[in-house]
Amino acid sequence: VRPDLRAAAREAGELARAMTRKVLLAGLPFGGGKAVVLGDPRHDKTAARWTALGRAIERLEGRYWTGEDSGTTPADMDAIGRVCRYVLGRSGGAGDLGPMTARGALHGIEAAVRHRLGGAGLAGLRVAVQGLGAVGMPLAGLLAAAGARLLVADLDPARVEAAVERLGARALPPGEIQEAEADLLVPCALGPVFEAAGLDGLRCALIAGPANNQLDRWETAERLHRRGILFVPDYVVSAGGVIAATAELEPGGFSPERVRDRLTGIGERVRTILDEAAAAGLPPLAVAEALAARLRRVRLSAATARRGDHAALPAGALAC
Ligand code: NAD
Secondary structure: OOHHHHHHHHHHHHHHHHHHHHHHHHOOEEEEOOOOOOOOOOOOOHHHHHHHHHHHHHOOOOEEEEEOOOOHHHHHHHHHHOOOOEEEEOOOOOOOOOOHHHHHHHHHHHHHHHHHHOOOOOOOOOEEEOOOOOHHHHHHHHHHHOOOEEEEOOOOOHHHHHHHHHHOEEEOOOHHHHOOOOOOOEEEOOOOOEHHHHHOOOOOOOOOOOOOEEEHHHHHHHHHHHHEEEEEHHHHOOOOHHHHHHHHHHHOOHHHHHHHHHHHHHHHHHHHHHHHHHHHHHHHHHHHHHHHHHHHHHHHHHHHHOOOHHHHOOEEEEOO
């Protein structure tokens, strides 16, 4: 694959916008940002690359912090951290953010299931999981433990095999998972997953998962809404990673118990957004966007009042 700088820059911008909404709705005192590194995580990780990235982030002097996301690990954060102070999710800190993102997503999914499908919870529901990576695999485990009947797909056959053996999941080819006959679709691969023109084959009632930037554009949320499919905004469901990572910056540092407790807030936010959307007859994304815009205005005016300019805004935080 030829490195495509323009596409990477566009993706970084889109992911940064999503991070801004994610941290605002999670109630975290930061802005949003994202770094995208060109390369194949299976072959192209080198010390020189991490050093270059670390030096670039260090030059921003804390206006941007980085953290683990798709394709990176705590060991990679350790490597960046050798030349950079502004790194979260190192092995001595919050560590692997995948399981915490998964747990947060589970709270969001449970709230969405209660809202859309009634009180019986996940037991017996057919749940299609797309992607079994750092987040998808632990999330599949949590869903199976809650009694869901899993359908799974991944580009990596070994991951699919592990889910079949350990979780009793049924494997589907990657090209079929989105249109599987399932109650709930849980995107855990890479976005965009849904395109406005490609929704006809969907057969689920509900989409709720932690993959970032699942929709190709805003109109896709409208179309899903008109088709009667409840799409839960991904930046609400996927906040567990950044909630966990930024806990490192609190007095006393990262504490798994405190973070686990805080992850339940994702379920409460999903419930509030879905209730408000249902009452107004709007797609949940419209409600989440309006809420994020309101919170952003409040944050900006508070910062302006404090310092007379936007430089008072807290540092941007990256991570999942
Ligand atoms: P990962 O790279 O560890 O895993 C992604 C998995 O998806 C891989 O196993 C890959 O083979 C599979 N995949 C890719 N394309 C696929 C396709 N078309 N069909 C089926 N499987 C496919 O990534 P991750 O860290 O698990 O992140 C997954 C998603 O969640 C990403 O969108 C990421 O940005 C988002 N996210 C991650 C975190 C985190 O803490 N890692 C936090 C929040 C959000």
